[in-house]
Structure formats: C-alpha cells, structure tokens
Amino acid sequence: MADTVEKVSTTEASSSSAEAPIPAEITEPTTTEKTKWGDVEDDDEEEANAVSELNSLTIKEESVLDEPEDSSIKAVTSGETPYTSASRFEDLNLSPELMKGLYVEMKFEKPSKIQAISLPMIITPPHKHLIAQAHNGSGKTTCFVLGMLSRVDPSLREPQALCICPTRELAIQNMEVLQKMGKFTGITAELAVPESNHGVTSARRAHVSAQVVIGTPGTLKKWIAFKKLGLNHLKILVFDEADHMLATDGFRDDSLRIMKDIERVNPKYQVLLFSATFNETVKDFVQRTVKDPNQLFVKREDLKLDSVKQYKVVCPREQNKIEVIKDQIMELGDIGQTIIFVKTKVSAGKVHKALADMGYDVTSVHGNMTQEDRDKKVKEFKDCLTQVLIATDVLARGFDQQRVNLVVNYNLPTKYDTGEPDYEVYLHRVGRAGRFGRKGAVFNLLLDDRREIEVMEKIERYFEAQVKEIKSWNSEEEYKSALKEAGLLDE
C-alpha cells in the first residue's frame, strides 16, 4: 500500500490555456441514446510528456478510517500553475463559513486524497478545467461542491454554478450535501429535476435566481431553452458521473448542448468532470472535448475497492436466487443495509413480490414508479426505515448510504444491445458498499448457464479481480464464512 500520489506534469501544448472548451466536433449530431436513467419515466433501459514526481503531492496517511486506495491517482496538470496538495482544509483558503460547514455540519476532519489533490486545481486561478477519476466512495462530491461554493459570489443573485447529474436521486443527494456544506454561506441553490416545480411548466415558471443549480439534463435543457435559467454569470459547470453524462449511450447530446449554450455567452467558464470510471472511448472523447484540462486518472485494476469482498454463487435455477436472498441474507440479522440490483423493472417486481409474499419487508426503486414514490422509498432507505432495497441501475451510480454493507447482484449488468458485460456499471454497483473505506461484500448470483458464467469471468478479467466462489449455493456455512471474511459478521 503505497501512500504517495504520483504527479505527472505536461508542458502545455498551446499557449492559450483559457481558450474555449468546446471544439467543433461537438456540434455534430451524435447517436441517439437509450440508457437515459434520470430524466425519463421509463428509464431502466436504459498524456503526458514529462513525468516527474512532486513531493508536494505526497500525502500523509493518518486517517482513522482507511479510505479507498487513491494512491494510484495520476495527475496530469496543464500549464505553468503549480499546485500544492492540501493535507488540511486550512490549506485551501476557504471562507470561515465554508470551514464551519466542513467541520461542524459535515464533521470532516481532513481532506481525502482526491480532495487534497483536486481542490487546489479547482480553486486556484486560472480555474482550469478538470477531468478527475477517483474511487467509488472516496469523496468526489465534496470536491465539486466545495468548488462550486467557493467560486460563487454571494452578493450576485444569479446562477453561477451548475451541476448536472444522471438521475434525480443523485441530483437530490448532491443538493443535500451542498446545502449542508454551504449552510453558513447564505448561498442559494435550486434543484432542477422533473416535477420539482409542482406542476408549473418550465415555460411558466419563474426565473431562476438561485446561485447554484443542480439537476438532470432534461429539465435543465428546458429551463435554458425557455430562458428561465440564465447562463450569463455562469462560472462553473460540473458533471457528476461524467463518463455517463458524455457517453453516447448516456446523455452526450444533452450535455454537449448545455456546454455549448454556456460557452456561447461565457467562453471562460470552468468545467469539472468527475467519475469513478472513464472507459477508453469516453476518456478519448472527453479529452478531445474539454480543452487543456488538468487530469487525474486511476488505472482500471486499481479501481477495485479492497475493503469490499466479492463473491459469486452459481444457482441451478432462478428460484434458487430468491432462496439465497431469503435464507442466507435476510435471515442473517444485523449486517447493515443491503441493495439488491436487478436488470429490469420486471425483475424488480418479481423479486419484490417473491420476498414480500414470504413476509419480508422489502422496498424497491425503479423507473416505472412515480417520482414521488421513488423519492419516498429512497428517503425511507436513507433514514434506515428499510433495510433491503431492490433497485435497477437507476441507483447503481453515486448513491451514498454509509450503512450499505452488502450488494447483491441478482442479475449481472450487461449491455442491452450486445449482452456484453457492462463493466462500468458493475464497478459502480460494487461501490454502493464500502463507502469511504468501510467494509462490505458483494454476492453475484449466477444462473448455471454458460452465458452468465462467461459474463462473470469477463468482469473478473477486466478488473483483474478475485471473485471467490461460494461452492454450494445453499450452504449456510459458506455464506457465513464469506461474511466473516468480509468483516461483516463476528468470528
């Protein structure tokens, strides 16, 4: 476990570092996407030259909690600006109000590694763009929330920071973090998700005067089109789950549209892109789209969370999967909260019914529910009123609930068109457990057929992950020892 962070610096390719971030190619139409998780009702279908290590980026390890292994983050900084990583929040020159938010409200003690490295890059002029990859649960939200809050001028009652998220759940969650962290700043914020207007259409709603706006692309696009959300004072644009926001099977068209709209009136704005995953295709696109950014990347095989143990079980029949959940998981008693991921809302309904029929108290969240119902179920789970949540991939990314110790993949994530494994979604699902270095376990339930077993094998190879097999699907002893090994059950 190395505890240093490597910094790779590049000599700037061009002299104009603050040039327009959007190149010509983004005006070209891109393929229409189908995996739009957030904003549609029906949504589960959904380099560097010189290398030099800088001692300033060596971060001391002394946290109480073992945070995820960010040791492998590589930074590519663009231009002459030297950045010193912040080992304490005090090193960031934040306002006293923000410091109070961090210590009193958030109860944070010191920045995580990604925060220590990225925050100086975000906050220091000339406020360069940033593409940042870091582990699930490593604290990326704080990076961009602090970035937004510290760049807003509180005396100007106009939108100055915009954060775009793939799902309403994530937009709501990010808003909660922003309001908590920014509690003492007086900075105003508004949520832009479907129906957050209580029936008032985008065309008729009032102008947005909130200084920070967080939302999903469809609603944001409408507000912008109806000139309700002015972009003239916008300084900073954030993409959470940025790889999905800029993927062709995600929200690329909407994201590019919004970037272009901002750029037209405000060429010098700053773009921040955060995600735990950037596959080569998206990485390449993002690097071509965002000009001259600072960059932080993690190697694929280093992205696994060491604190979360992964297991697989081969079940002879579909019904056995339910039995595993019932007999081996629900009956275990207190091992924290569990999320069961299913592929479609149909399977969500089936699993839910099967477990409810046996008298278990479970809830589900998927795209076929009303927005209100969805919000309610998520809130109940966040408030720990429910212990087991069945979810489609609407919750695969970003969802942060520290008490989730167990993730069950009832179906493995695969791409709709090809049936190939969806590696990114797999990693994100795993990352719902083990938040900020906590312990966790993942059970992958596989049917005894070649296809499912092959998908699992491909995922293991892709991440160079060791996924241990539970040899007999109905052996209580094996599950118990797995959970003990994962640190979720006492010896």
Ligand code: ADP
């Ligand atoms: P991700 O990188 O996956 O977006 P989050 O930003 O959701 O991760 O953070 C994961 C959890 O870690 C959250 O519950 C958050 O409150 C907590 N966290 C983030 N930064 C710190 C910190 N500096 N100290 C303690 N806890 C933190």
Ligand code: MG
């Ligand atoms: Mg996140």
